[in-house]
Amino acid sequence: MPHPLKSSCLVALSGLVFCQLSLFLIPVNPLDPYWIILLTLPLLLPYKGLISDRLYTYKWIGFLCLFYFSVGISELVSNPELKIYAYLTTIFSIVLFVCSIYYSRYLRFNS
Secondary structure, eight states, rough: OOOOOHHHHHHHHHHHHHHHHGGGGOOSSSSOHHHHHHHHHHTTHHHHHHHTTHHHHHHHHHHHHHHHHHHHHHHHOGGGGHHHHHHHHHHHHHHHHOOOOOOOOHHHHHH
16 A cells, blocks of 8 residues: 555646646636646656655655646736636645655655
8 A cells, every 4th residue: 555645646746737637628728738738748757756656756846846836826816717727736736745745755764
């Protein structure tokens, strides 16, 4: 059975991917499809490292999710039509950041 922090990281990362892909479903979309793909592709890179418990992946994914935190906050302030998207992106990025930090500490001390 995987560690709960590892499971939380994978769920939060998958939630971020689905949030970015959900922009295709919004009828009044201010972003071009190219920007949506550009927002989604970096999130697909760390899956292999997260599943195989690579400590380095858990360390640098914190930097990656801070970008999505800033995207969520800026959309929350500037675009009221995307309020649900902004809340979900912000929440998933915070959960991913916190869980990746604590799980990397766990891996470092239990390796």
